[in-house]
Amino acid sequence: MATITMADVAKKAGVSKSTVSQFLNKRYEYMSEETRERIDAAINELGYQPNHIARSLKQKRTAMVGIIVSNIMHRHSTEISRSLEDFFNQHDMNAIICNADNDQEKERKYIEMLRAKQVDGLIIFPTGQNVELYQSMVKSGYPVVFMDRKVTDISVPSVIVNNREATKNAVNHLIENGHQKIAIVTELLTISTRLERRLGYMDALQESNLPILDEYMISSDIPAMAAQLKNLFSVKEPPTALVAGNDLVFLEVLKFAKANHIKIGERVGLIVFDNIPFADLVSPSVTTISQPSHEMGQKAAELLLKQINKEDVKKEDTVFECELFIRESTQSRFQY
Structure with missing residues (x-):
């Protein structure tokens, strides 16, 4: 034919x-x-x-973008990825989504692969470890947007949330409900979001003249989290409330609490920093710090498309605020 x-x-x-x-x-x-x-x-x-190939050669564009997600298992990352894909689909562009697993080497390979495929730009949830590679893209004027995380001394438009203030407000809510022994549990402090959340936790305690104790601040990879939680609740004065740094940490806390007959909302108050779709359905319902994932994705996509279209984009942070949804896991006022 x-x-x-x-x-x-x-x-x-x-x-x-x-x-x-x-x-x-x-x-x-x-x-x-x-x-x-x-x-x-x-x-x-x-x-x-x-003939899309011929058209892309003529226009010097492929109508493809790359999205490198740090860990697709996080609900927040999944929601942002969906928002990005929707935006580019509406603009007749294809999105290639890669999962880096917070691994420096995987991230590097994906960046190199996607650029070899001549994608028009990249949205990256950066590991923060491939600094020279980030710098080379900036130097060459390649369209890049960082999502969810910041990398020091890299001049790239970034879309983030106010992690520090959001965590501070959450801890203040616990303090107002009578808690003074409050712990925070995060994954390893290798990226800006986790560091900022710990700083917000410390800000709230400091402003309320409560002691900042190392034993109440856990940072661990997920496989070792159960052992760290066991140590936390084995101290002489265990915490009466806990902030879980993300949804994966939350699941570890739930498993630990069930195995050790610790009743959430009674023996320990709980706040989770992440978008948990079933937070209002479990018993007790869980207080969460919710991030505007859809809006963040749309903004990052807009910033990347402007760069692809050779429009001026300020290389600065776009900061979104979070919302504290108060539910049963922190509503009971704690009495000493």
């Missing part, structure tokens, strides 16, 4: 090749509705398939 060309479509529709090209690129400004309908009918009748 002979390949159907743009010239065949033009002949069938009774228009020029340039008019068909304008139609395919959705440039309808000077095109009548009748002309559009004729071209569309000709495309469908002939079964014409545009």
Whole structure:
């Protein structure tokens, strides 16, 4: 079967090749509705398939972007990825999503692979470890946006939340409910978000003149989390409330509490920093620090598209605020 060309479509529709090209690129400004309908009918009748490779070579764009997620298992990351994919789909662009597992080497390989595929730009949840590679992209003017995390001394537009203030407000809520022995549990302090959340925790304690105790501050990888929690609740004065640094930590806390007959909301108050879709369905319902994932994804996509289109973009942080949803896990006022 002979390949159907743009010239065949033009002949069938009774228009020029340039008019068909304008139609395919959705440039309808000077095109009548009748002309559009004729071209569309000709495309469908002939079964014409545009040559995207040829078009990308001509336009020097592939209409593809890369998204490198730190850990796709996090609900927040999944929600942002969905928002990004929706945005680019609406703009007739394809998104390639890669999961780096917070691994420096995987991140590097994905960056190199995606650039080899000539994607038009990258949105990265950075590990923070591939500094020279980040710098080389910035130096070459390659479109990049950092998502969720910051990297010191790298001048890239970043979309983040106010982790420090959000955690401070959450800890203040616990203090207002009578808690003075409050712990925070995060994964290893290798990225900006976890560091900022610990700083917000410390800010709240300091402003309320409560002691900042190392034994109440856990940072661990997930496989070792249960052992760390056991140590935490084995101290002479165990905490009466706890802030879980993300959804994966929350699951470890739930497993530990169940195995050790610790009742959430009674023996220990609990706040989770992450978007938990079932937080209001479990018993007791869980107080969460919610992040505006959809809005963050849309903003990052806008920033990347502007760079791809050679528009000026300020290389600064776009900071979103979080919202504390108070539920049963912290509503009971603690009495000493």
